[in-house]
Amino acid sequence: MTLGRVLMMEMMKLKRSYVWLLMCVAPLLMVTFGAYNFVRYQDVFLQGNAVPWEKLLGQIVTFYGLLLLPLSIAVMAVWLARIEHSENNWKYLFTMPVNLKSIYITKTIIHIGLVGLSMVILYIGTIGAAIIVGVGNIPYGTTAVNVLICWITCLPILALQMILSIKFPNIGIPIGISLAASITSVVITNSAYGKYYFWSHPSLTLIPNSEGMRNLTIPYSLTISLVAFSCIMVIGYRFFRKHEA
Amino acid sequence: MFHNVLSAEWAKLRNNRIVFPVILAPTLILLLQYANFKIRYTSVVKEGDVPWTIFIEQHAVIWAVLILPILAAVLSSMLIMSENSDNNWKYLLALPIKRRDVYFAKITLVIFFLLVSSLLLGIGILGSASILHLPGDIPYSQLIQTLSAALIGTFAVLTIQFWLSIKFDNPGIPLAVSICGTVAAIFLLQSALTRWLPWVYPYLVLPIRLNEGINITWYMGQSMVVGLLCLIIGYREFAHRDI
Numbered sequence: 001m002t003l004g005r006v007l008m009m010e011m012m013k014l015k016r017s018y019v020w021l022l023m024c025v026a027p028l029l030m031v032t033f034g035a036y037n038f039v040r041y042q043d044v045f046l047q048g049n050a051v052p053w054e055k056l057l058g059q060i061v062t063f064y065g066l067l068l069l070p071l072s073i074a075v076m077a078v079w080l081a082r083i084e085h086s087e088n089n090w091k092y093l094f095t096m097p098v099n100l101k102s103i104y105i106t107k108t109i110i111h112i113g114l115v116g117l118s119m120v121i122l123y124i125g126t127i128g129a130a131i132i133v134g135v136g137n138i139p140y141g142t143t144a145v146n147v148l149i150c151w152i153t154c155l156p157i158l159a160l161q162m163i164l165s166i167k168f169p170n171i172g173i174p175i176g177i178s179l180a181a182s183i184t185s186v187v188i189t190n191s192a193y194g195k196y197y198f199w200s201h202p203s204l205t206l207i208p209n210s211e212g213m214r215n216l217t218i219p220y221s222l223t224i225s226l227v228a229f230s231c232i233m234v235i236g237y238r239f240f241r242k243h244e245a
Numbered sequence: 246m247f248h249n250v251l252s253a254e255w256a257k258l259r260n261n262r263i264v265f266p267v268i269l270a271p272t273l274i275l276l277l278q279y280a281n282f283k284i285r286y287t288s289v290v291k292e293g294d295v296p297w298t299i300f301i302e303q304h305a306v307i308w309a310v311l312i313l314p315i316l317a318a319v320l321s322s323m324l325i326m327s328e329n330s331d332n333n334w335k336y337l338l339a340l341p342i343k344r345r346d347v348y349f350a351k352i353t354l355v356i357f358f359l360l361v362s363s364l365l366l367g368i369g370i371l372g373s374a375s376i377l378h379l380p381g382d383i384p385y386s387q388l389i390q391t392l393s394a395a396l397i398g399t400f401a402v403l404t405i406q407f408w409l410s411i412k413f414d415n416p417g418i419p420l421a422v423s424i425c426g427t428v429a430a431i432f433l434l435q436s437a438l439t440r441w442l443p444w445v446y447p448y449l450v451l452p453i454r455l456n457e458g459i460n461i462t463w464y465m466g467q468s469m470v471v472g473l474l475c476l477i478i479g480y481r482e483f484a485h486r487d488i
Contacts (some may be wrong), residue, residue, distance in 0.1 A: 022421040029425055033432035040436070063431055067311075071424040079417030086329065087416070171416050172266040173327065175319050182275045183311060187277060 006102040010110055023118040026072045026156050027064065031125035034060030035133055054136035057143075057203075058207060060126055065150070066189060067182050069118075073154060074161045074178030076114055080107050081165035106196075108233070111158055117188025119151045127158045145218075146205055153221055155229035163236040168192035195220070198228065250346040254324070254354055264322055267358050270316050279373050290382060296379050301344035301391055302453045304370055309395040309447040310434075311427060317403040318423035320355045322416040325407075329414045334488045344484050352407055352476070359399065363392045390452055397465050398450035400472035401443040402426070406480030418448050440464075443471055 015022075038045065040058045084090050093103065121146060130138050139214040165172040184197035194200040201221055281303065284290060289303065290296050328334050338344060345478050367388060374383070402423075409419035430444040440449065446468040 017415065019417060022417070022425075025421075026425055029429055033397070033429060037432055037435065051445055052475065060262050063428055065402065068424065068428040071428070072421070073423060075417055075420045079415060082415055082417060087332075168262075170262050170265075170323065171420070172262060172319050174317070175268045175420065176266040179312070180269060183307065187281070221474065 005101045006098055007109065010103075010106045012075050013083055014080075014110070017083070019075065019076060020114065020117065022072055022075065022079075022112045024121055027118050027122035028070050028125055030064040030068060031060055033123070033128040034064075034077060039133060053138060055131060056122065056130060056133060056135050059128065060129070060202065061122075061206040064082075064122070065206045066186050069202050070182045070185070070199055071178055072118070073111075073115060073158050074174055075159035077158070077165040078132065078171050078174055080111060081162070082171070084166075085169040100241060101237060104237055108159065108162055109160060109220045112155070115150055115154050115158060119147050123147045129187045135155055142182065149218060149221060150202045151197070153205055153225045155225055156198045156232055157202075159229055159232040163239065166236075168230060198225075201225065203220070246342065247315040247350065248344045251340055251353065254347075254350045257327055258324075258354070261323065261327065263358065265321070266316060266319050266323075268365065270312050270362055271369050273367065274304060274308055274312060275369040277307070279377070281376055288314050289395055295381060295383050296389070297381050298380060298454075299373070300374060301370065301384070302365070302451075302455075305391045305395060305402060305451050305453060305458055306448070306455075308366060309398060309451055310430060313359070313399045313428045313447055314402045314406075314430075315423055317355065317399055318410075318419055320358050321352075321403065321410045322419055324351050324355060325410045326416055329416075338488060345480065348411075348480050348483055352404070355403065355407065359396060359403070363396055367392050372416055387452075388434040394408060394450045394452055394461070394465065395447055396448035396467050401468040403474065404472045404475040404479060405443060408475055408482070411479065411483055441467075442476045443468070446471075461476040 024205055035056065038056045038180055045059075048054060094100070105203060126143065127138060144187060161174055163179060164177060165171075168174060172239070181199045185197060185203070189199045191198040194204055201224075264417055272390055278300070282300065290299050324448070328337060333438040337347065370388065371383065406419050409422055410416065413419065425440075430448065433439040433442055434445045434448050439445065446464055449456065449464040450457055450468065
C-alpha cells in the first residue's frame with residue numbers, strides 16, 4: 001500500500017475518537033484564562049512603559065508552552081499508540097501488506113498535524129483575545145512566525161513521546177517522563193541552560209522578545225530541532241522494524 | 246470476598262511497572278527542590294524565616310498542584326486499562342464476584358499507591374534535609390499534616406479520574422481532562438469565583454502561609470463530599486452498565 005492510503009486508513013481510525021478535541025480545547029483554555037487574568041490584573045501589569053500586547057501574550061503562553069503543550073503532546077502520542085496496543089492490534093496490522101515504515105511515518109505525520117492544529121487555534125485565539133481586550137497594535141506577522149517556529153521546536157519532543165508510547169503499552173512511563181521533563185523545564189527555562197533543553201524551546205520561542213528568546217536565535221532553534229527530530233526518527237524507525245508485537 | 250478480590254487485583258500488578266510512576270513522582274520533586282535549596286538557598290530562605298517551614302512549603306506546592314492530580318489520573322488509568330484492553334471486563338464479571346468489590350478494590354489500590362508515594366516523599370524530605378544540613382528541629386507534625394492535607398485535597402480529583410477511566414476505553418480522555426484541569430488550576434486558584442472546581446482543592450487545603458485567610462477545613466470537607474459523591478455516581482454508573 002502506498003503512504004497515502006495508509007494515511008487515509010489512520011485518519012479513518014481517528015474519525016470517531018475525540019483526539020482532535022484535546023488539541024482544540026487545550027489552547028482555548030489557556031487563551032481564556034490568560035486573557036481573564038490579564039484583564040483582572042491589568043493595573044499591575046501595565047505599570048511603567050509596558051507593552052499591553054506582550055503582557056497579554058506572556059499571560060497566555062507561559063504555562064501553555066511550559067506545561068500544557070508538552071503534556072498534551074504526550075497524551076496524544078499515548079492516544080495514537082493506544083489504538084493499536086488495545087486488542088493487540090499490532091499483530092493484525094502487521095499481517096496486512098503494509099510497509100511498517102509507512103505505519104510509523106503516518107502516525108508521526110498525524111501527530112505533527114494535530115500539534116499544528118493546536119498551534120493554529122492558539123494563534124487565532126490569541127489574536128481574537130487581543131482584539132476583544134483591546135491592546136492596541138498587534139504584530140500579526142511576528143506572532144505567526146513565532147507560532148510556526150514553536151511548532152517546529154515541538155518535533156523532537158513529539159518524536160520521543162511517540163517512541164515511548166509505542167515501546168511501552170504501559171501509559172505510566174510516557175506520561176511520567178513527560179511530566180518530569182515539563183516540570184524540570186519550568187526551572188531550566190529560567191536559567192541559562194534553556195537553550196540546550198528541548199522542553200524549554202517551545203515556551204522560549206513563544207514568549208515575547210523582551211522576556212524570552214534569550215540567546216536563542218531562530219536559525220539555531222530551527223537547526224537543533226530538525227537535527228534532533230531526524231535522529232530520533234531514525235532511531236524510532238530502526239526500533240520499530242524490530243518491534244515484536 | 247473483598248479481600249480476595251483485592252489480592253487478585255494486587256497479583257495482576259506484578260508485571261505492570263506501576264512502581265515507576267509511584268517512585269518517579271517523589272524523586273523528581275526531591276531532586277528539583279534539593280537543587281533549588283543547594284543553589285539558591287539565600288534567595289529562597291529570607292531573614293527571619295524558619296528554613297524547615299520554607300522547605301516543606303516548597304515541596305508541598307508543586308506536589309499538590311501539579312504532581313498529585315496527574316499521578317492519581319495515571320494510576321487509575323493504569324489499573325483500569327488492563328481490563329479495558331482485550332475486553333477483560335466480560336471475563337472478570339463472569340466470575341462469582343460482585344461488581345462493587347471490583348470497583349472498590351481498584352480504587353483502594355489507587356489510594357494505597359498514592360499513600361506510598363506520599364510516604365516516600367516524606368522520607369525523602371527528611372533525607373534531603375539532612376544532606377542539606379537544614380538548621381532547627383524537624384517539625385514532624387507539620388510535615389505529616391501537609392502531606393496528608395494534600396492527599397485529602399486530591400480525593401475529589403481522584404474519584405473523578407477513576408470514574409472517567411472506567412467510563413472510557415481509551416486512556417487518552419481521562420488523561421486529557423487531567424492535564425487540562427491541572428494546568429488550568431494554576432489560573433483557577435487565583436480567583437475566588439472558580440475555587441469550587443476540584444482541581445483547585447489540593448492547593449487550597451495545604452496548611453501553608455500563602456493560604457492564610459482561606460478556610461482549609463472547609464475545602465477539605467468540600468473535597469471529601471465531592472469525592473464521595475463522584476465515587477457513588479461512578480459506582481452506580483458502573484454497576485448498571487451493560488458491559
